[in-house]
Amino acid sequence: MTDEKTTTKATYQIPIGPIHPALKEPVMFEFEISGEQIVDVDVQLGHIHRAIEWTGMRRNAIQIIYLAERICGICSFVHPMSFCRAVESACDIDVPERAHYLRVVHAELERICSHLLWAGVAAHEIGFDTVLFLTWEMREKALDLTEYLTGNRVTKAILTIGGVRRDVTADQLPKIKETLQYFKNNFEKLRHIFLDDKTFKMRSQGVGILTKEDALKLCTVGPTARASGIKKDTRVDQPYAAYGDLDMTYMTPDLLTGEVNGDVYDRIIARLLEVKQSIELIETALDQAPAGELVSEPKIPKLLAHIKKTAGEGVGRDEAPRGEVFHYVKFDGEHENPYTWKVRASTYNNILAWIPMLKGEQIADIPIVAASTDPCMSCTNRVIVIEKNNNKNYMLTKEQLHKLSVQKTRRLMR
Amino acid sequence: MSKEIEHLDAKGLVKYFKDEFKTKVTKAEIKTKKEGKKQSEIVNIWMKIDKSIFKPFIKHLCDYQYPHLAVVSGNDFPKVIELVYHFSLDYGKDRKEISLNVAVDLPKSKPEIETICDYIPGALITEREKQEMLGVKVIGIPDNRRLFLPEDFPEDVYPWRKDDKGMEKFIRNLHDEVKK
Numbered sequence: 001m002t003d004e005k006t007t008t009k010a011t012y013q014i015p016i017g018p019i020h021p022a023l024k025e026p027v028m029f030e031f032e033i034s035g036e037q038i039v040d041v042d043v044q045l046g047h048i049h050r051a052i053e054w055t056g057m058r059r060n061a062i063q064i065i066y067l068a069e070r071i072c073g074i075c076s077f078v079h080p081m082s083f084c085r086a087v088e089s090a091c092d093i094d095v096p097e098r099a100h101y102l103r104v105v106h107a108e109l110e111r112i113c114s115h116l117l118w119a120g121v122a123a124h125e126i127g128f129d130t131v132l133f134l135t136w137e138m139r140e141k142a143l144d145l146t147e148y149l150t151g152n153r154v155t156k157a158i159l160t161i162g163g164v165r166r167d168v169t170a171d172q173l174p175k176i177k178e179t180l181q182y183f184k185n186n187f188e189k190l191r192h193i194f195l196d197d198k199t200f201k202m203r204s205q206g207v208g209i210l211t212k213e214d215a216l217k218l219c220t221v222g223p224t225a226r227a228s229g230i231k232k233d234t235r236v237d238q239p240y241a242a243y244g245d246l247d248m249t250y251m252t253p254d255l256l257t258g259e260v261n262g263d264v265y266d267r268i269i270a271r272l273l274e275v276k277q278s279i280e281l282i283e284t285a286l287d288q289a290p291a292g293e294l295v296s297e298p299k300i301p302k303l304l305a306h307i308k309k310t311a312g313e314g315v316g317r318d319e320a321p322r323g324e325v326f327h328y329v330k331f332d333g334e335h336e337n338p339y340t341w342k343v344r345a346s347t348y349n350n351i352l353a354w355i356p357m358l359k360g361e362q363i364a365d366i367p368i369v370a371a372s373t374d375p376c377m378s379c380t381n382r383v384i385v386i387e388k389n390n391n392k393n394y395m396l397t398k399e400q401l402h403k404l405s406v407q408k409t410r411r412l413m414r
Numbered sequence: 415m416s417k418e419i420e421h422l423d424a425k426g427l428v429k430y431f432k433d434e435f436k437t438k439v440t441k442a443e444i445k446t447k448k449e450g451k452k453q454s455e456i457v458n459i460w461m462k463i464d465k466s467i468f469k470p471f472i473k474h475l476c477d478y479q480y481p482h483l484a485v486v487s488g489n490d491f492p493k494v495i496e497l498v499y500h501f502s503l504d505y506g507k508d509r510k511e512i513s514l515n516v517a518v519d520l521p522k523s524k525p526e527i528e529t530i531c532d533y534i535p536g537a538l539i540t541e542r543e544k545q546e547m548l549g550v551k552v553i554g555i556p557d558n559r560r561l562f563l564p565e566d567f568p569e570d571v572y573p574w575r576k577d578d579k580g581m582e583k584f585i586r587n588l589h590d591e592v593k594k
């Protein structure tokens with residue numbers, strides 16, 4: 001890297017992005033670079049804003065469940081769940097106890113899927129593709145189980161207002177137990193790779209630090225906040241569904257290492273601990289689930305009529321794999337469609353946290369730091385390098401940026 | 415960050431604000447919901463405050479405890495735009511979290527509100543979104559650019575408005591817009 005221009009200490013601007021289609025908030029970064037160091041970061045959003053809220057305000061509550069499911073391909077359970085809980089709270093609709101437990105089972109299964117997917121992406125970003133295949137093989141089992149329970153791998157269509165649509169029957173339990181046992185057997189292997197491997201440590205420890213104070217001020221949520229030592233988990237803070245009956249605590253990295261650094265390594269720990277927690281939660285929830293009804297009002301026209309004549313507002317806060325998902329709905333008492341529907345996905349609150357995380361890091365660290373907040377996937381689609389002095393533009397592909405990251409890993413391994 | 419005052423429950427919290435702002439807190443309602451076998455409580459406080467005490471209110475809130483701002487949502491009514499600030503307090507204490515939803519009305523003739531980024535820097539994203547989606551002017555916002563809408567989106571159309579500044583007319587004439 002002995003470029004003539006870098007020695008004159010001119011700063012460069014590097015836009016990265018813009019989109020990964022799975023995100024509701026696609027992201028484009030604009031970096032100001034001095035040599036290899038990141039001086040400043042700007043984040044731009046909105047490249048594929050799909051106006052989901054606007055569309056939703058023109059549909060009735062039942063239709064919105066399926067629209068909310070399509071906000072995100074990974075959180076396709078927790079978004080409709082937040083929406084349903086917001087409607088339930090606005091219109092005073094009860095949920096049977098069994099449905100609360102089944103909601104926990106599906107939400108935790110989704111968390112396992114999501115965290116394993118993330119672990120694979122993180123490994124890929126630093127050039128460990130064998131680990132990518134290992135984790136995604138495990139994730140495949142989680143997806144198989146999702147399909148077994150709901151009939152679909154991604155859009156599960158399992159929720160409805162006032163309950164769930166399908167039961168987990170007794171003859172399904174052996175297959176669930178078998179899959180959970182498989183996760184338990186492989187968990188130690190995963191932990192060993194991610195937390196003990198020397199190269200993993202070199203790439204993740206002390207990189208992309210987010211201090212507790214910044215995390216608080218920037219309103220971060222989920223594993224990103226917990227890895228910085230903030231005890232914030234909606235499942236414990238404000239136990240919804242059956243979480244209040246289950247024994248659980250905040251998964252902060254100090255549980256394992258005794259200290260909080262707020263770096264990429266800590267974010268890996270927080271997520272790995274949560275995978276283990278989720279396995280246990282599914283087991284206990286299935287054990288303790290009482291028999292009974294699945295939904296409080298199975299007749300949809302009757303349910304819609306009730307919603308239509310109720311004026312009220314409500315919020316649904318749920319812990320998605322990436323942090324708290326927030327839905328606000330308001331009904332005016334005259335229409336089936338909500339007067340207002342506001343969706344706030346968890347990445348929305350974690351965007352600003354990228355700025356302190358990335359400042360001072362190297363270009364080759366962008367993929368792993370950006371991926372460490374789990375913004376659905378690393379959104380480094382392609383890179384354009386703009387040289388400020390003579391306005392010369394050249395473009396780096398996503399592959400080239402990825403190559404830079406892999407090269408850094410190889411350098412460290414020597 | 416902020417000095418800790420003794421822990422308050424939902425009723426205490428309402429009193430804490432009513433003592434300070436008296437009749438300027440026009441509505442304060444506590445809604446609880448219980449879920450699960452153990453009937454864990456989910457506490458929501460819905461407040462409505464006068465626009466004149468908005469900034470002192472946020473300061474008073476930060477004096478009690480540094481809150482987490484989930485998001486700001488907005489309702490477009492015929493005469494006013496209502497912004498709802500969704501805070502959460504007492505997280506990190508097992509089962510003690512309180513959701514505080516603070517609504518404030520802005521007149522349509524002058525939909526302006528002060529920024530709260532000086533107290534809570536994380537509010538920037540959601541304030542920028544409210545500016546472009548509802549046509550609210552946030553005074554003193556550190557970053558005035560658009561967030562989600564593209565640069566070539568017309569200036570005086572606000573997608574979440576239900577009046578003549580909303581999307582209906584824009585969509586009806588979309589073929590003309592494309593021709594341009």
